[in-house]
Amino acid sequence: MPDIGHNVSLRERARRIRRHALRMGEVQGQGYIAQALGVADVLSVSYFHALTYRPEEPEWEGRDRFCLSIGHYAIALYAALIEAGIIPEDEIESYGGDDSRLPMSGMAAYTPGMEITGGSLGHGLGISVGMALGLKRKASKNFVYNLFSDGELDEGSTWEAAMSAGSFGLDNLIGIVDVNNMQADGPSTQQMNFEPLKPKFEAFNWFAQRVDGNDIDALVAAFDKARSHPEKKPRIIICDTKMGRGVPFLEARERNHFLRVEADEWQKALDIIDAEPRQ
């Protein structure tokens, strides 16, 4: 873990995750940077509050599994893995290049800490169901976290997985949905209306919570409740996030699924992030 001292706040972790992601985005000049900025708070709470892991031993059997279903969010997860000390920070400049451990779409075979290959959307939750069943077979007390997107709610396979998790009573599975309401063709709810979402998961026998995914305190409370909830049910944390969060001129872009950012704008974005008060 980068030596930035003890008792670093989750807000500071989130700020640094945003910073790593922006620096990777700058390498390519474009990318899924708005999603990374939006989900940074969720990743901060995941990696610096909720998850059990050993940075020096990414495949330690006693770790909680964190599965990234949304392969194109790799830039966000790499930023969190860098902040967690699983990937060295100096690999940022290799992002998306030849002979890199950080390809544009996340794959288990390339990157330490990347549990599954995402990207063919709608796979992650079902794989996580299998991992959760496997952990129970091993009498493990660890959790499987699966981060997926509101766009993946369009995939039928997501609901096959959701129904089975409820049916199996997988209380060691914690789903995290990033509802940033933006997918490739535009606002997610306008492509295929998935609302009302919380009652849907409740109807599938999940313990469901919906929180502001950019409110660290709310996220901490939700993750704590998800882990300690007594019912034998899978847990879902529906996180409403803002695309581009923390960089106002990127938040304001209308079609920001795949952002093209001008060369001079990266430094402006970093300056905004760096000007945030350290907490």
Next chain:
Amino acid sequence: MRRSKYIRPAWLDDAGLERPNAKTSAMIASIEGPDQRTSPTPFGNALAKLAETSPKIVGLSADLAKYTDLHIFAQKHPDRFYQMGMAEQLLMMASAGLAREGFQPWATTYAVFASRRAYDFICLAIAEENLDVKICCALPGLTTGYGPSHQATEDLAIFRGMPNLTIVDPCDAHEIEQVVPAITAHKGPVYMRLLRGNVPLVLDEYGYRFELGRAKLLRDGADTLIISSGLMTMRALEAADILEKDNLSIAVLHVPTIKPLDEVTILQEAGKTGRPVVVAENHTIIGGLGEAVAGALLRGGVMPAGFRQIALPDRFLEAGALPTLHDLYGLSSQAVAASIKSWL
């Protein structure tokens, strides 16, 4: 057979016409011939036995345990069986997850559902990661009279293009019993075409031993070399017996592993001069064993005295009784023998 749905079958109105008496009957039609020896549920028995000494084995099905013989395993090892419901995508995703946690999942469904519906999940969640999942599927090729919804006539074509995937097409119960321990020892994804229920016993009489990735010559002959897999090997052997009465000597090379293909043995046998090659497979003529062999021959510079395929046509096939359909499409022993005779 198939005609306008607005034309009634003529024999219903004309007492002078012969009434067809063949019945489609159950989904999984029997492929055994009259008086053929059979063995019950060889896959289920073999897996249940193997699991006694291999704790990593778990079984999953998508509401077809009974129809893939996995119910035998489930009865013996109920705590190691997962019912995934009628959800083949989930079946493959969950198998991937269990494999990630160190288990060896055996996932069963029908071949149509694995190859058509769950392709992306097998490809990305399992094969791309080279995960140790065994996918065992009933109703391969033309083994049901229920029509295209259940006839996996192109499963090999679909799966041959998938990197990392080993593909096995066993012939009979004797072979299935040997395939199960062989593929558990192979680390990586395997697609196995499954014959279930009372499965014919043929290859024990040939002293046959299955070896993953190896083709085996079951009988030699000077007039034609049949290269076959799956149930077409028993048809080829029966056809060879029929043709022997016409003083024709037919060699049969059984190729149970479709991928990786045993090109060395195929080139060696096909390279023996003077006899044409006939590839017989329970699969569409496109993209299966026939084209795999043709490619190997061309790449290997081996030109046999003729090359023919006995395979299903590039069409959606008819519904009806399986023996009728096997005659119609040239897969029955009599039809195989007739085709070969006509080509000599």
